[in-house]
Amino acid sequence: MPKKTFYNLSEEKRNIIIETAIDEFASDSFKNASISKIAERAGIAKGSLYQYFIDKKDLYKHIIEISGNKKLEYLTDCIARIEGLKLFELIRELYKQGILFTIENPKLASITNNFLKETDTRFKEEILGTNMEKSNQFFEMLIEKSKQKGEVKNEIDTKVGAYIITHLNTAIVDQVLNHMEFSEILLNQEELLDKVDKMLFILESGFNS
Amino acid sequence: MPKKTFYNLSEEKRNIIIETAIDEFASDSFKNASISKIAERAGIAKGSLYQYFIDKKDLYKHIIEISGNKKLEYLTDCIARIEGLKLFELIRELYKQGILFTIENPKLASITNNFLKETDTRFKEEILGTNMEKSNQFFEMLIEKSKQKGEVKNEIDTKVGAYIITHLNTAIVDQVLNHMEFSEILLNQEELLDKVDKMLFILESGFNS
Amino acid sequence: MPKKTFYNLSEEKRNIIIETAIDEFASDSFKNASISKIAERAGIAKGSLYQYFIDKKDLYKHIIEISGNKKLEYLTDCIARIEGLKLFELIRELYKQGILFTIENPKLASITNNFLKETDTRFKEEILGTNMEKSNQFFEMLIEKSKQKGEVKNEIDTKVGAYIITHLNTAIVDQVLNHMEFSEILLNQEELLDKVDKMLFILESGFNS
Amino acid sequence: MPKKTFYNLSEEKRNIIIETAIDEFASDSFKNASISKIAERAGIAKGSLYQYFIDKKDLYKHIIEISGNKKLEYLTDCIARIEGLKLFELIRELYKQGILFTIENPKLASITNNFLKETDTRFKEEILGTNMEKSNQFFEMLIEKSKQKGEVKNEIDTKVGAYIITHLNTAIVDQVLNHMEFSEILLNQEELLDKVDKMLFILESGFNS
């Protein structure tokens, strides 16, 4: 959460700072990212950054938040259609949008994914507040509903099911990022979606009654 | 690969060094772990560490190797019984042994898991030589065999299947580690194995014909 | 080439740093000179030096450059009069000015001379860019001209001639420095110039037709 | 001056140590040469070196001495013929033998030349005892004799003359070494001797009456 001073800046300046920070955090872990480089590349004084943000962590937190919001934009449409879709239709859409988000915002996706892999749990909680596990809870809710509709086997453990779906999602994003790094950049989306379909084919047979 | 000098040390001293290094690398990534701290905590001179190991990377490599070997010990029995078991019986055993390894060697497991999450591919290859992807390939082979036996649906994509199994494996290990950190340490093994069974129940229905 | 930050410092501070660096590099070779000592003696933080210069080499390069410029100041007058003078009149002037430079800037002269003696050619080129050998080429040109004017025997090999003149020049500077070290500091200039005259007397008879 | 213990060693072992030390000192300055590397490459314990020599300097001193003696072997023949030869015939021989020594013992020559370039005069005296300047004095004596014989102009300053001859000698050796480094190794001796002749041609005209 930036200080007030940050919001007093012109939008243009704010954007430059954010973009530069994203660049830096995307190309390195939190610890190795350098405040000095961000200031330098953004063309502002190092001290200024400390006028806008409490410290490095604070800036990082803000970027993580931005990324979360951006990703949500990609997902809201799907989520709106939650009622009309079957569980795996929805999951397919969500995975698809997640891939789209990753391709169109690779830096943000990379930051988020790196963050998710951080070991230091205390650090993670500090950054996120408490809303870790949001994704998990969302899928739990979905599965529960689907059980009620009879779409999904009752024998399936809801938590475990949600867990699987969540983790495979981040695994996919990871793969997209890795491929992009090697600049087969557009390893074409179709191929990717094909993989997703193959993955979901397996899961679906596993979940469905 | 430590220098000769390392192996000339008393076993006791060698153990102290290894244990301390494991402690340090377990609580921080490679980059953030500190040789200085290791030396200090092990009660030896900083310079001495450089008598035993070429550099930080060399020490890290050694720890990774130790961990790999230790884990292999847990898995060899399963793997020996490869022929007699059905695919998911084997996977269950492998997951189970993986959990056991993690519970009994949480620091090593943590180091390995952190390593697997490293983004820098060049670094990873430097540490491992080339045998990345071994796990994936192993599961691909298993699935292929099971298809031939008719245990697994032919429609399933082998690579994607192996991918799922591998990733859920590391996800489980991660979860074990996280829980242990919060010192519900023995969140009892039974409960965990129960979760694994629930997970495999889903996957099995998904894979089997 | 210092960073901008260096030029933002007060002249006084800049001078202190430069003087201290000169002291250090004059009393030791590049490799053995210590950035830590420079910082300590200049009364600034070690880190600060790295705000002003990229690294040790960068600072060294700057000092070498300063020295080169200073020496050039001593020589420009002579060089301007190049046309009016006979070869050995000019050489005498150049040697003389070189001695003057050395006496008035013994530390700079020492640094330069040490640098010229460095064995590592790659290092030298890195520091100088490419203009090594400038002195040699200058004398070659002079000799060539003098041959045309009939002042110098045609049988003389131009390159070898230039080589002799260049090397005796640095030899003289060396001697001046050595004597100064033994603090017969002013072994008076006259005596020195007398030696130069004696040296040139020999060379002149050797060169002239 | 090695300790007695050194001379108790088998000649073979002594040779290995000396050769290795020569290798190391030839490829680096005194300060940067590494005792550890010498011990390692010679296949002896580091501690042993300290049984044979007081310290690094002591070993270095010994090597310098060896080099001096070796070079003397190349020169004694010339020197023996001192009476029969004219000044520049003798100088030519001495330069020639110096080049031969350098070509056949490049490492020793390199060590010696680097040593001569050392700035730290106290260090130099410590190593050499007092016999610096020996070469200079030798040439002074020669010149004096030649003056008496009427071969050399009386106007020439003996000291300055000797100085020139000495310095050009080391300059030549330096050039040989540099060329060898660039592995035009045998830039053929003839070519070199041709250069020497050209150099001496100049000097001779300068000296002779």
Place this chain on the structure above:
DNA sequence: CATGAATGAGATTTCATTCAT
């Protein structure tokens, strides 16, 4: 608000020398 110089702790690494065995 903006600046950017200053800091200083801490990182990795090197190496001559000592000393117990």
Place this chain on the structure above:
DNA sequence: AATGAATGAAATCTCATTCAT
């Protein structure tokens, strides 16, 4: 006499953060 493990000071370099202007 031989060994080689141990030492520890010193080297270069990095960087988040502070603070005076």
